Every structure is written in structure tokens, then in C-alpha cells.
Amino acid sequence: MNNSYKKLVDQFSKLAHLEHALTFLQWDHMVMMPPGGNTPRSAAIAELTSLHHQELTSSKTGELLDQVTAETAVEEQSIKEMRREYQQAVCLPADLVRAQSLAGSKCEHDWRNQRQQNDWPGFLKNFRPVVLLARQEAQARFDAAIEPLASPYDAMLDLYCAGDSAGFIANIFTRLKKELPNLLQEVMEKQKQNPTRLATSSYPIEAQKELNRQLMKSLGFNFDHGRMDVSAHPFSTGCRGDQRITTRFREGDFLDALLATAHETGHASYEDGLPEQWDNLPIGHARNLSLHESQSLFFEKQIFLSAPFIHYFTSFIHTHLPETLKYSGKQLRDAAISVQPSYIRVEADEVTYPLHVILRFEIEKELINGQIEAEDIPELWDHKMTESLGLSTKDNYKDGCMQDMHWTDGSFGYFPSYTMGALNSAQFFATIKKTFPDWEKNLRAGDISFIRRWLKENIWSKASSMAGQDIIISATGEKTNANFFLSHLRDRYLKDLY
Template identity: 40%
Template sequence: MSYETLTKTFYRLAQLEHAGSMLGWDQQVMMPPKSNEARGRAMAELQVLATEIIQQPAMADAFDAAEQNQDALEPWQQANLRQMREAWKKANVVPKELVEAKAMITNECEHAWRSLRAENNWKDFEPTLQKVFDLAREEAQALDNALRAEKGYVNAYEALLDIYDPGTRLARVDSVFSELKAELPTLLQQVLAKQQASGAPMQQQAPVDKSKQIALANELMAVLGFDFDAGRLDEAAHPFSGGVPDDSRITTRYVADNVVEGLMGIIHETGHSRYETGLRKDWRYMPVGQSMGMGVHESQSLFFEMQMGRSAPFINAIAPIVQKHLGSDPAFEAGNLRKLYTEVKPGLIRVNADEVTYPLHVILRYELERDIILGKADVKDIPDRWNAAMQHYLGLNTEGDFKNGPMQDVHWPSGAIGYFPSYTLGAMTAAQLHAALVQAVPNAAELIGRLELQPIFDWLSANIWEKGCLLSYDDLMVEATGETLNSRYFLEHIKGRYLS
């Protein structure tokens, strides 16, 4: 077996992943509720099949043969070989029985979450969530036991973090989060005082029909370069961007009396989509051609939503489009939209949080899931610890409010444990990338104000999208911005937007 044989194997795996992605999209968007168990079995079987393929004993010989001849490979092929080996090593230490069990229980838990959250029913939700965490801990321990010496993991939770953000370690996360915990509370009070003096924004006056919201979403997605011949927008309980690079699927929620909230969610998900669809076509189906971890992925969605989408030039430019579709409500005038989209207000819901308070929502979840995986807390402790942390970080009480507390996110029931730090790492990455963009394209703000966005997309494409997994995260940041991740860009962005 050779490098070419390995690429054929990973091509097969990519097709299975394609099928699983589409089944997952249908499950969350269109599937009848009674079909969930059968769908869960089908999706679990796809994962087992993929595991059996990558765990073939002959794969070890294939990698040995390919690496003996890697000097003959082009640089991108060498990177692809490295990424294939990385995936192979991780897949070989997690038994296929565990893969199947995790797929089945997360399917069950996510399905239960949809109804039990609406009922505020933590009591019935907790036992299934406990099973999810038990299997996540088992997976983490398997990865840590087998790969600690090679990867330098400090504990089992770090092995889960490495799944979502390859190469990121707790030392970086804890250092960054410690700085944010030290600085954000003071910044928050300063921003609240400043905004109180300037007055609150006007709220939407009357409900807006869903058809008008859809028309607005479609026009703004087109402005942002979304290709409707290779993707679509639908509704789901929890907004997400899914599908595959050649068939992008975005979902959202429509709220009749709070249109502006959902609009930024659509811009956020479009950022995810543009990253996926912007990956190199000639590296398609290969690990090197895939997106680089969720921190970079979130940086693209947050670049679209926060750095660009909530900027004054962008809001001024889209205000006429908003009014065209939604009417002449004074709340939709440019000046008020700017206030609405930069209002800072501690709230219960992470996805609705402003830039200043959002990292505190993430830190809360990170500290909880980390401690559960490491045996320092139990699932039954989540409501009390959640409430204590919300009161400490944001001064809010969630006692008894499970729907708007620990049941609000789909991540834990779906098994995405180790994911949450990516949001704040992504926000900091986005701020640093934006600072580099402004240096490279000095008239970026003017272009955004005219909705002439192609130069922005071209810069992102050249520096992020087309790189795939060719580089490590640190090397990617150095090439794009001149340095590794530096949290000062995020903090300077917050001060510049909210305090200047």
C-alpha cells in the first residue's frame, strides 16, 4: 500500500462523512419525531463502518510505506499524509463499540433535549446526559492513555479539547481565560455605565411575518456571497451551519417580535458556510483540505458577525435593506440598529449574548465540563454550579430555570464536550485577523460601508480558507497576522467599540 492507496481510503471516509452530515441535517430540520430511533441506528452504523475502515490492520503498513517515500511528495501532500496519520492514530485508540455506543446515546439525548428543554424538565434529562458524559470520559481516557506521551496531554479533558482544536492545550486556554476573567468584569461595568448615559435603543414595535424575515435573510446572505445553487437556508431548534463544502446547509430560528436577534445569527452561520465553501476544491475529500479546527471555524463566523456585521459601516449599509423588507419601524433605522447591535446587557442565553459578556458564558461551560470529565464534579451538580457561576460572572439567578440555564445548548446532549473554548478562542482569533486585514486593506471600512465585500473575502480566502489544514494553527496565525494568538487584539477591539 502507498500514499495513493491511503488517499483512496480517506476518500471513502469523506463520502461516509458526507452521508452522515446530510442525515444529521435532515434529522434536525425535517425528520418526523418518531423516526429518531431508526435514524440514530443508521447514523451510528455509518460511524462504525468508518471506524472499521480506518482501523484496518493494513493501514499501519500503508503509512510506513508512504512515509518512507514522502520526500517524493509535494508539500501539500506531505501535510495531507501528516493529517491522515493524525486521524488514524486517534481513531485506533477508541474502540468501535464505544463509537457506536456514543452515537446511539447522543442521538437519544439530543432528541430528548428538544422536548424536555421546552418542558424545563431537568429531572428526566439528567440521567441521559449522565450517560453522555460517562462515554465522553471513557473516550477522553482512551485518547489520553494512548497518546499522552506523544501529544503531551496534561489530563484527559485536554484530549477532548484536541479533537475540536488540534494543538490547543489547557495552558493556552487557562492563560487566556484568566486574563479575560480579570479584565472583563471591570470593562463590563464601564460599558454599562457609558451606555446608560446614552440611553437604551428602541425596540421593535410590532411582530414581523416570517416570510419577510426569510426574504431579508436571503438578500443579506447573497450580499455575503452565499451560493444558493450550492446551499440552502432552513429552520431548526438550534441554529447551525452544516452540510458539506459543495452543499452548504444553514439553519436559523425566526422570532416575530425580535427580528434583529435572528438576523445576526444568520450572518454568523453564513460565515461558517463561506469558510467551508471556500476550501480548496483540488484538495477536496482529503484531510489537508478540511477546515482547521473549531477555533478557526468560529473565528470566521465571528469575523462575519462581530468584526464586520456589527460594525457601524456595515449596519449603515444594510439598514435600507432591512427597512425594504421589514417596513419603516423606527427600530430599523440605522442609528437605532447600531445601538441594538452593540447593546451590552448581561443575559441568560449564550447565543444572544453581546461581545463583552459572551466569553463569561463560555468560561462557565468550560469550567463545568472540564471538572466533570476530570471527576471533580458530577452531572447532578450542574444546575447549582451553573447558578453560582451565573451569579458570580453576570449577577443573574437561574435557580429552577433549566430551560434558560444548563439545558439551553445542544452541545452537551450531542456529545460535543470540549467544544466550548473554541468560541472564545475564535473571537480572539477574529479580532486579530481583523487587525491584520485593516493593515493589508486600509480602506476596508469604506468597502464594507459600500457593501463591496469581495476584497475582504479575497483576503480571508488567501489567508485562511484556501490553507485548509496545510499549516498548524500557530503557523497559520503567524503567516496571516505576524504573530501567534494574542488576546490584546480582542480586548482592544472591545475597548475601541464600546468605550471610545
């Protein structure tokens, strides 16, 4: 390691230590901290965030990047990722960042009540400035991009789905938008023949917690390197050796927690599987959210909801929740994969969820590129929901265009990662099934070690050393392809092959 590169490594290690402190302050803020601690904690987080930004965008960091030379291909890629992180932070004027923080905070705060009151005019008043500032951010990022981008929206998309352009995603989504509505009707007709609802019952929360810990163990989670807690919204965070998972529990629905826990275990497994030799460096980060979501959805949809794994895990469900003894593993699984169009994205099933995402992608792309205005959204939302899911949201803003909080703080470009992740997860599992002919037998025995080895070798160990689509090509032989996801849905919901 030459001296100029070593100085950069030291600088980014310092930044990583600040990120570490922020991560666990924020985790505690959301999980453990008493309400009275909000003011000093918020001040501490703001101070550390400011210090991190100042250090990252300092003249020292810029000078080190200007002076550095690479001696190996790995160092060259590492420096590229450092420049990318630096450029994404330094390209925005400080006054724009401050204005966005203020506008986003007000919009998100007021949205909490405005949504409940179905108050679109009130929300629009706060949302217009958020959109205007997001367009300024998109243009600034577009102008400063190291590699040419097709549109300002692509610059926002690059924050979350790096390497997956709007054009590439649009082509994939067009295929899904064409085929999913008909597939949905076929699935619903088939499920009418065998209703899959579970009877109303009460499942003790403490028993559910033990059951979810067992699921994490079965999925390979190491409790010496992490823990599970409770929060209003499930999430995963942490670092190597200290992965924090949260889930939520409802007395009347034990499946909801299990699905969330499996999902977050996938996120945590990816983070814990990143290469140790690149700790603290941008090259060692997860590549993008299209891959991160693929890992969470892989553990939730491909492993946990597979028939052989549910067959294995049913005995644990019966043991921890004796109320479920009247249900077979197949009945439990059928209830978990029930399909029904609904207004709310976060409650959507595996078949309809992509249609919710496509709607948001199409609207936000045109919004950021200046092709539509904020006041056009309700009518577009209603049209697209009616077209794809047969549900009108006319005058129903609460369950329509005001249901998500992503846009309230200007997080445009995030939504596509959810469905790109679903497609990637199906593509990975198709490859794994070809590679391991005994996959079904292994899952029926509760053995997922072969899957974790494959993921570590082909996805986790790559971190950000390659472009996202290059990682997928290396693992599966081709770029993200909707065929695998559509085949997965037909097999699961129409042919009942697994």
C-alpha cells in the same frame, strides 16, 4: 505521487464519499424530511456511520499508513492528518463507543423534559454515566495521543480546538475573566444614557427571507453553490459547490435571523474556500473549531455589525421591511449590540458571552480530570455566575447548568472554541484594517471582496496544512491574543468608533 500514497488517497476519498452521503441525509433529516420518515432515515444514517467507522479503522487503512512514504512536505503533512484521523477513531474500544451512544441518547432525550421541569436529580441520574464514560474516552485518547498531552481533558479539547491546549486557553480566559466584568459595568452605564430597544412590531416572514437572502449575497454567498432554508436551530453544512445554510425566523424580531444568517454565511464561506486540490483528504479539512468559529463570528460581529456595513445594508432592511423606516441605521445597529447580563448563553451579547463560556470551560476541565463530580456542578455554576455576571442560579437548574445540550452526549471540550473564535476574529479584522486603510470606505459601499480575498489567502487556503496557531501567526504575526478582542469591545461599546 508515489504508489503507497496514492492508495491512501483512494482510501480516504472513499471515506469522504460516505461522509458526503451522510451530510446530506442528515441535512434533509433536520430540514425537509416529513416526521414519518424518521425511523428508516435513522436506520440508514446509522448504517452508513457504521460503514464509515469500519472502513476508517480497518486493518487495510492501518496497513496503508504503516507502509506509506512521503515524497514532498505536503504529502508528509497530508499523511500526518490521515494518521491523526485514524488514531482518533481507532483508539476507542467498540464497547465504550456503544455504551456512550446509549448513555448519551438517553441523557439527551430525557433532558428535553427534565430541563423544562427543572429536574436536576432526574438529570443527574442519567448524567453520571455520561461523565464516567467521557472520562474513559478522555483517558483512552490521552494514552493513544500521537503527541504528548498535558491531561485527559486536553485529549477531549483536541477534538475541537486542535493545537489550543487547556493551559494556553486558561491563560487567555484568566485575562478575560479579570477584565470583562468591569468592562461590562462601563458598557451598561453608557447604554443607560441612550436606550436602544426597538418598538414591538410584526415583520412578515416571507419578507424576512428575502432580506436574509440579500444579506447572504452582500456577504459574497454564491447561490449557484448553495441555498438557504429554515430550521429550529440555525446551522451550516455541505461541501464545495453545495453549501446549505439554515436560519430561523421570528415575526417580532428580524435582527435575530439576520445575525444568524451572517454567522452561518461565515461558516459556509470557510468551507467553500478550502483548497480544491485537497478535496476528500484530511489535510483539506478546516483546521479546528477555534478557526471555524472565528469565520462565523467574523461575518456576524466584525462585518455585519460594523457601522459602515450597517450603513450600507440599512436601505435593504427599509426596502424589505417598511416597518423599519422609522429607524436609522445607527438605531438598528445600537439595538443589535445592546448589552445585558442574562442566564442563557445562546442569548448572550458579545460582551457577556465569553463569561458564559469561561464558566463551562472551568467546570468541564475539572470534571473530566476527576477534580470534581457531577453533583458539584450546580453549586459551582451558581458561584461562578454570581461572581462574573451578578446572577444567581441557586435552585434554578433550567436556566443554569441544564441549559445546554453539549454535555448530554459527552461533548466535553467544545465550548472553548466559541470564545477562541471570537478572539481570533477580532485579531484578523485588526490586521485587515491595517492592511487596507480604505476598509471603512469599502464597507460603506458594500464591498467586502477585499476581506474575502484576505481570508481565502491567509485562512481558508491553509486548511489543515498547518497547526492552528501557526495559521494565526502567519496571518497576524502572533498567536491568539486577548488584547485585540478587548480593544474591539472598548472601541465598539465605549468609544463608539465603529
